[in-house]
Amino acid sequence: MNAIDELFANTAAQGHRVPLLLAPMAGVTDAPFRGIAIRYGAHLAFSEMIASQAMVRNSPKSIKIASILHPEPFFAVQIAGSDPQVMAEAARMNEARGARIIDINMGCPMKKITGAGAGAALLRDESRAATIVNAVSRAVKVPVTVKIRLGWDREHQNGLAIARLAEQNGARMVTIHGRTRQDMYHGRADWSAIAAIKKGLSIPVIGNGDIIDPQSALEMLSVSGVDGLMIGRAALGRPWIFAQTTQFLAGGPVPAPPDSAHLLDLVMEHFDALIRHMGPELGNRMARKHLAWYTRGLKGGSRFRDAVNHSPDHHTTAAMIQTFFRSQPEFRIH
Numbered sequence: 616m617n618a619i620d621e622l623f624a625n626t627a628a629q630g631h632r633v634p635l636l637l638a639p640m641a642g643v644t645d646a647p648f649r650g651i652a653i654r655y656g657a658h659l660a661f662s663e664m665i666a667s668q669a670m671v672r673n674s675p676k677s678i679k680i681a682s683i684l685h686p687e688p689f690f691a692v693q694i695a696g697s698d699p700q701v702m703a704e705a706a707r708m709n710e711a712r713g714a715r716i717i718d719i720n721m722g723c724p725m726k727k728i729t730g731a732g733a734g735a736a737l738l739r740d741e742s743r744a745a746t747i748v749n750a751v752s753r754a755v756k757v758p759v760t761v762k763i764r765l766g767w768d769r770e771h772q773n774g775l776a777i778a779r780l781a782e783q784n785g786a787r788m789v790t791i792h793g794r795t796r797q798d799m800y801h802g803r804a805d806w807s808a809i810a811a812i813k814k815g816l817s818i819p820v821i822g823n824g825d826i827i828d829p830q831s832a833l834e835m836l837s838v839s840g841v842d843g844l845m846i847g848r849a850a851l852g853r854p855w856i857f858a859q860t861t862q863f864l865a866g867g868p869v870p871a872p873p874d875s876a877h878l879l880d881l882v883m884e885h886f887d888a889l890i891r892h893m894g895p896e897l898g899n900r901m902a903r904k905h906l907a908w909y910t911r912g913l914k915g916g917s918r919f920r921d922a923v924n925h926s927p928d929h930h931t932t933a934a935m936i937q938t939f940f941r942s943q944p945e946f947r948i949h
């Protein structure tokens with residue numbers, strides 16, 4: 616069974632309604648965060664995008680991005696680029712390093728990426744998009760998936776055409792972010808446009824964009840009829856959103872978020888993993904943004920974030936984390 620079929624089979628075997636996926640996020644979804652998301656209920660977590668050119672040059676940074684910390688059930692690597700042969704080679708390299716799913720980025724709106732003909736720029740070049748999916752699918756045995764937007768801009772919403780081409784050229788699943796490239800991250804994601812694309816495909820479709828809590832996840836599912844949901848920004852500092860959403864979709868009440876004592880355990884687990892994975896210096900720096908997300912809305916949070924941003928080393932940061940969470944009003948030892 617390939618990893619996509621296995622993903623759906625496992626989800627069903629667990630009695631869960633649909634798979635919930637952690638969105639690929641550059642600079643965020645490294646191996647430690649993916650591990651945390653999976654532990655807190657995500658069924659699949661994509662790596663952030665890896666530039667295929669850098670990958671084939673064996674850039675240490677790309678290798679690091681594409682590496683696993685814990686064995687992940689479905690190690691899924693996203694690659695970006697515009698040259699079919701380079702993309703195929705990057706896919707092969709990732710497969711050799713243990714990737715069980717290769718995802719192709721056709722949604723990144725950043726000028727640096729689209730200017731090089733990659734990411735969302737592929738939405739404007741259907742024949743190149745098709746050639747890339749074809750070349751990558753032929754290059755690897757593992758399933759290939761594609762992540763797209765609705766189109767380049769509101770006037771050119773060819774998401775369905777692109778998704779169909781992807782399907783015809785070997786893609787086993789498509790994720791749709793319900794915005795155009797021109798929208799960047801503004802406005803609301805258009806879930807009914809996702810529904811229209813879903814109707815025109817036979818491969819599984821994952822819906823993405825603006826799921827902010829279990830209730831909006833259910834709404835996206837009802838409006839779009841997709842086969843799975845992908846959550847990005849709402850999982851930052853709140854990885855338990857996956858477990859909450861699964862329970863809510865099953866008709867149960869939304870479980871309470873962790874109290875400060877549990878949150879302290881989670882944050883320390885995440886922090887230790889960052890230090891182990893990236894080394895003390897980089898790990899300590901990379902932890903800042905996650906610590907900011909975890910402490911949003913907590914008492915004394917802004918003072919804590921300021922202190923952490925000036926923390927000289929990871930020992931000091933670890934002590935700050937302990938003090939902060941233990942001083943929260945409802946801290947309870949469990």
Ligand SMILES: Cc1cc2nc3c(=O)[nH]c(=O)nc-3n(C[C@H](O)[C@H](O)[C@H](O)COP(=O)(O)O)c2cc1C
Pocket residue numbers: 638639640641642643663664693720721722723762792823824825826845846847848849
């Ligand atoms: C900081 C950040 C980095 C992102 N990096 C990537 C990326 O590397 N590859 C990709 O396909 N999408 C990337 N995205 C887009 C997300 O995967 C997702 O499509 C988008 O955030 C909408 O989902 P959301 O509303 O649940 O956050 C990124 C988004 C953010 C906020």
